Amino acid sequence: xxxxxxxxxxxxxxxxxxxxxxxxxxxxxxxxxxxxxxxxxxxxxxxxxxxxxxxxxxxxxxxxxxxxxxxxxxxxxxxxxxxxxxxxxxxxxxxxxxxxxxxxxxxxxxxxxxxxxxxxxxxxxxxxxxxxxxxxxxxxxxxxxxxxxxxxxxxxxxxxxxxxxxxx
Amino acid sequence: xxxxxxxxxxxxxxxxxxxxxxxxxxxxxxxxxxxxxxxxxxxxxxxxxxxxxxxxxxxxxxxxxxxxxxxxxxxxxxxxxxxxxxxxxxxxxxxxxxxxxxxxxxxxxxxxxxxxxxxxxxxxxxxxxxxxxxxxxxxxxxxxxxxxxxxxxxxxxxxxxxxxxxxxxxxxxxxxxxxxxxxxxxxxxxxxxxxxxxxxxxxxxxxxxxxxxxxxxxxxxxxxxxxxxxxxxxxxxxxxxxxxxx
Numbered sequence: 001x002x003x004x005x006x007x008x009x010x011x012x013x014x015x016x017x018x019x020x021x022x023x024x025x026x027x028x029x030x031x032x033x034x035x036x037x038x039x040x041x042x043x044x045x046x047x048x049x050x051x052x053x054x055x056x057x058x059x060x061x062x063x064x065x066x067x068x069x070x071x072x073x074x075x076x077x078x079x080x081x082x083x084x085x086x087x088x089x090x091x092x093x094x095x096x097x098x099x100x101x102x103x104x105x106x107x108x109x110x111x112x113x114x115x116x117x118x119x120x121x122x123x124x125x126x127x128x129x130x131x132x133x134x135x136x137x138x139x140x141x142x143x144x145x146x147x148x149x150x151x152x153x154x155x156x157x158x159x160x161x162x163x164x165x166x167x168x
Numbered sequence: 169x170x171x172x173x174x175x176x177x178x179x180x181x182x183x184x185x186x187x188x189x190x191x192x193x194x195x196x197x198x199x200x201x202x203x204x205x206x207x208x209x210x211x212x213x214x215x216x217x218x219x220x221x222x223x224x225x226x227x228x229x230x231x232x233x234x235x236x237x238x239x240x241x242x243x244x245x246x247x248x249x250x251x252x253x254x255x256x257x258x259x260x261x262x263x264x265x266x267x268x269x270x271x272x273x274x275x276x277x278x279x280x281x282x283x284x285x286x287x288x289x290x291x292x293x294x295x296x297x298x299x300x301x302x303x304x305x306x307x308x309x310x311x312x313x314x315x316x317x318x319x320x321x322x323x324x325x326x327x328x329x330x331x332x333x334x335x336x337x338x339x340x341x342x343x344x345x346x347x348x349x350x351x352x353x354x355x356x357x358x359x360x361x362x363x364x365x366x367x368x369x370x371x372x373x374x375x376x377x378x379x380x381x382x383x384x385x386x387x388x389x390x391x392x393x394x395x396x397x398x399x400x401x402x403x404x405x406x407x408x409x410x411x412x413x414x
Contacts, residue, residue: 063333109384112324112386117280119329
């Protein structure tokens, strides 16, 4: 018994200094706002037959370039400023096009996941507004926008539902 | 001559009475247990035998001690703790325990360059049960439970975050975030009698959270007294204990 206790005591001295470490960072560590497209008339998911390009207002950057057949897209929000303005340009193969504007107001919150994960900024959507063009110019336009989830984080869960009106 | 004999007999009788009076315990133990053929060489051995015979007292003393691993971790790990322990010895079987300490972390990760700082007190309360059969050896094998709590302020800082779309730098400084945590621990440990009242022993603990409050900026990475803030974690202490038989 004494011998056993001696062995176990020694083991107890050594074991606390051994161990393994693991990194538990999320696999998808990109913080983006997920937007889903819906039919304004039926509310069902809409698969775009036209092309859609999105650029941020004030910067010559293309966030979405002539995307076809999509029903969902993601947009990054500014980390330092609390309003984003996106220009949504619809176009078709007949070289017709029109642009709507989407305004997203949000609160930014620096986020800490773990000591070994990169730092990030989460967003809380506080308000959304938009502009629509005349359907006679182009038959596809934003009808309304609903906020489904205010928190914008790593999860690819739909934040906005953009209802599009399609003229016959 | 007669008076000398009388004086000698009186002295002898008086001596025998004194020995019986002062060593009554020894004699009682020896007398009562001699029937089983046991003999005892010392008074303390006889006392223990008598205790066994009469049954152990409920209150067998208290023990105080400190964790020796915690301070060593200051140089070897990303966090450390200073912890003292107090135990009440009941029947050499049940040990109500109170542990308190200060947990500290001031660590910067080499890869992410994020720095985490916290320093706060914590405490645990619980009970150990000594499972060893022969309790007279002074060695103990424990199983036990703990409830722990800590309330703390933590700070996180790191290099500015660069917005990938706009290229702007966003400062990453989160100061004095507040949090608290309640947790439970399952404990298994050993304690060996090293010399007289000195015991040395270790114990392993499986810790799991019961309730937690923290800042919306994110979960704390290290909680004083709990360790790395996962849903379940393993901890260990190596205790130097002093048994005080009051």
